[in-house]
Amino acid sequence: MPARICHARAIALVMGCASLALAVSVPAQATGHPGGPARHQGIDRAVLAQGDGWAAADGSTTGGADATPDHIYTVSNRAELIAAFEDAGDAPKIIRIDGTVHGNSDAAGTPIDCDAYQTDGYTLDKYLAAYDPATWGRAEVPSGPLEDARLASAKLQKAAVNVYVPSNTTLVGVGKDATVIGASLQIQNVSNVIVRNISFEDTYDCFPQWDPTDGETGHWNSEYDNLVVYGSDHVWVDHNTFSDGDRSDADQPRYFDELYQQHDGLFDIVKGADLVTVSYNVLKDHDKTMLIGNSDGAGATDSGKLRVTLHHNLFKDVNERAPRVRFGQVDSYNNHFVASKGSVYGYTYGIGAKSQLVAEHNAFSLSGEFDKAKILKKWSESTVTAADNYVNGRRTDLIAVHNAGVPAEQLTAGAGWTPTLRTRVDHPLLVPLIVGLKAGAGRIPGA
DSSP states (O other): OOOOEEOOSSHHHHHHHHHHHHOOOOOOEEEEOTTSOEEEEESTTOOOOTTSSGGGSSSOOOTTTTOOGGGEEEEOSHHHHHHHHHHHTTSOEEEEEOSEEESSBOTTSOBOOGGGGOOTTOOHHHHHHHTOHHHHOSSSOOOSHHHHHHHHHHHHHHHHHEEEOOSSEEEEEOTTOOEEESOEEEEESOEEEEEESOEEEOOOOSSOEEETTSTTTOEEEOOOOSEEEESOEEEEEESOEEEOTTOOGGGSOEETTEEOOOOOOSEEEETTOEEEEEESOEEEEEEEOOEESOOTTOHHHHTTOOOEEEESOEEEEEEEOSSEEOSSEEEEESOEEEEOTTSOOOOSEEEOTTOEEEEESOEEEEOTTSOGGGSEEESSSOEEEEESEEETTEEEOHHHHHHHHOTTSOOEEOOSOOOOOOSOEEOTTTHHHHHHHHOSTTOSTTO
16 A cells, blocks of 8 residues: 655644544454353454555464454463463464463462572572672672572573463453563564554563673673564564553662663564564663664574564653664654653664664654764664654754764665555654554554
8 A cells, every 4th residue: 555644734734634644443353252152342353454564565464363262362360371372372363361461470370579489599689799799800700509599590480471472363452451561472483473452561580690791890681571573473563562660770779880670671573583563552661672683693594584664653761772773674664752851861773783774754852951863873884764754843864963963973874675565654743643642552442
């Protein structure tokens, strides 16, 4: 479908065009539950529209739209979620999350804390005492009994936190309040998955590792993202909200003069993943937000893949990686990037190894203390297309601004390809309004 651009020539026209842009309906069909007749009307069987980003290429993304009544499940805890995945296998399935699913929980779904995973004598106090730079030094990473105990404890948490999604799955939240807390959804080496209408919060690592050799002062390094697409294809992630929930990094303690970092990314697309569309999501209040490609040395698996479309997403008060791109042909358009006063802001787009990023028709709302030259960050020698972007309401040549403000990191314009898989393109001046009204969990008509 050819893209169309709504032009804001005056306030009345802007509002009229916005109204048109918001008049989007989502297909809804009846679905049933095991043991009973079809009785639920909603978004369960919605499929990705033709031409809507890379996940619409080379076939289609339908998730569990063809599920039979015995492969439709409503779950409210981690055990039920995993049981539904295992019961259906790779058959088309619809998994409806009703309420809050805790990744760190017992068999009954009751939340548990980090103490439940500690083993072999591990405690944080003992770990801090063993690897204090004043006694351990800064030349070597931790080793010995307490590091072994940390690894064993981390292994127990990993078995609970990582939840693996099979092929041909639609995972959808019921209503406006479906939430997954402390679990890492792994879409790993599968195909044809849809994830919609869920708030993902606070996937935290109970056992970060201290690495005194990381940088000049050392760092705490953690595991787990809220959502990971790993080696999979045809994935549509739509109308979700990703955040650290109530466990803000800024509120965490400092050990060895470094932040005790318990979060990794919010949502990563890595290890040869391909044909992914990410639309109408909110990613907020986080440090390392999104990787597309996780290693400069992964050319053997990532070259020709990592084709990802990002559109109509809100990235709010995130420090960096929105996204950081390696290798992939990434189309990022009609997104709204917000850096509020007092937040931490490093950069938005990371231009990494052999990346082919197209960043067009986006809106940036930056507080006055932030330098728009840092919207782009050059990590490796790669080209980028950045056209028709607006910063604080004014059309801005992001590449020119970057090259003038960061003369040591010159970027070359021209990603070498032109995106065609766009169902609509809104004028950047409309994007904050449209994204503000439509993006995030609980915002799908009929949910």
